[in-house]
Amino acid sequence: MNLHLPTALLFAGLLMAALTLGLGLLAWRARTAYLWHWLTALSCTCVGLLLFAQRGQWPDWLTVPVANLLLMGNLLFTLTGYGLLFGERLPLRGLLSVVALYALATVWLTWGVDDFPARILSFNLTLAALSLIAAQVLRLQRGSWPLALLILPMGAHILQALLGLARVVLVLLGHDTGLSLPQVTQPHALLIMLTSLVALSLGFGFVTLHAGRLQRELNDQATTDPLTGLSNRRGFERALAREWRRRQRLGTPMAVLMLDIDHFKQINDSQGHAGGDQALIRMGEVLRSEFRPYDLIGRLGGEEFCVVLPGALREEALTAAERLRQSDWTYAQDPQGKALRYSLSIGVALADARDTDAEALLQRADTALYQAKLGGRDQVVLSQPPA
Known part of the structure; x- marks a missing residue:
């Protein structure tokens, strides 16, 4: 039985929209900066998936380069959210430079030489690099955060990187990808669907980290003297x-x-x-x-x-x-x-x-x-x- 990718992506996009709405309500109530960054990340993924589901139906520039840039924006805002949550100074200029170089490469490979396999390679290599950076940011928090809270988002980033690299291998082996979704080969379709599900699980990882932050704040309030800031x-x-x-x-x-x-x-x-x-x-x-x-x-x-x-x-x-x-x-x-x-x-x-x-x-x-x-x-x- 073949996977009907447009339907699967549309379903994943709707689930992501529901999760984005829930996180939006949470961010509105909590008024916390890192939640707004993660809300932007999920919004980018949600719109990107819905655009990607229209490949072959809508203009290619909208459903491929723009959709991919939105998916890349997901990782960028995810990383900036981590920086705000953990109080870490991330190399923001370097991250922006990576995304900017990817955007320039996408423009050139779309309207310059029109090389669709090369676009897939550049997207997935950049996706894998940013995902591994995000996983490393989380790994460095193991000394101050329980591993149980970090394992879901960290695992999602690692799996996201592996799936991106798997698509790179398929392209290098000569598997045709196709500009329209019905032309996508089943191995590619499976990897695309798994990548969208990983992005969905990352949203639940955000909720887990926020719950951990609230638990830490409650614990600090219970164990800290409010006047001096020392332990009670x-x-x-x-x-x-x-x-x-x-x-x-x-x-x-x-x-x-x-x-x-x-x-x-x-x-x-x-x-x-x-x-x-x-x-x-x-x-x-x-x-x-x-x-x-x-x-x-x-x-x-x-x-x-x-x-x-x-x-x-x-x-x-x-x-x-x-x-x-x-x-x-x-x-x-x-x-x-x-x-x-x-x-x-x-x-x-x-x-x-x-x-x-x-x-x-x-x-x-x-x-x-x-x-x-x-x-x-x-x-x-x-x-x-x-x-």
Whole structure:
């Protein structure tokens, strides 16, 4: 049984139109830039498929070069959407140059030398190149995104590239393609239909990525302190549990710094809650600037903060704590222009083989912080090892 390609393409185009409408409603509600780019990508595919289905019925310049340019635009807007979603700077000029060169080649091969097989080669080679670039962009996100969310769009791009290369092979082997759809050979017809279905699956991949983004935002809201931008207690304890398991597995050292703003109640009483908020915000800014990207920093509640230093030995931990204590803790100015500063008390604890869990280590750091408070504040105290 032969595949009736015009009917199949028309059906795929209608399905794509329905998916495009759904994504359009989502983009309108979410007001998110990357969704608008993906909506444009799906729209290009939808119109391109519907034009392609009219090959042999409508003018060739409309149903072949224009349709192919629209399908190429799908990949271009897909890539720019990825860049916006992942916060990556893509080589936009390079991508535009590739599409522009393809457009010039299409014009020349259509109205210059009228070489239809060469047009198929240029289209599918460009399609395969852009698809592999898109797959690579997704692959590079595996460290920060779950593979389950990336696998559908990444697989679609890889399959799209393979199908394009398969059409290149068929043309090089001399299979006639035909300018009208009834003339298209069955191997070509099957590859064209599969390519359109892959483009359809890519639309579902967009929805999957958007759902993943929403899940990440919800998780960030649940684990981030909105005032300082640091991890809250819940987020900090999750990260500490992961780091503790890594320390147990590798046997690496670890240090914990427990911090508390001295006389914070007096700041609130004298400067109001706005002044207290400024003091906490200043704490967050300094902590982010003083420590390494892989150190764990969290606000545990009120004016109490905690820093975990993976791999830090005794001298490193004490040096970091003392440097932090001596930082500029100016958080505001009084009406006379005088700088308002506060001081810190810091308790330091070093991980020990006798610590039963991460909570025991935190408890020792907290005890050292309490001793720093009793000792007059504005000082660093090192915890005793566990008995």
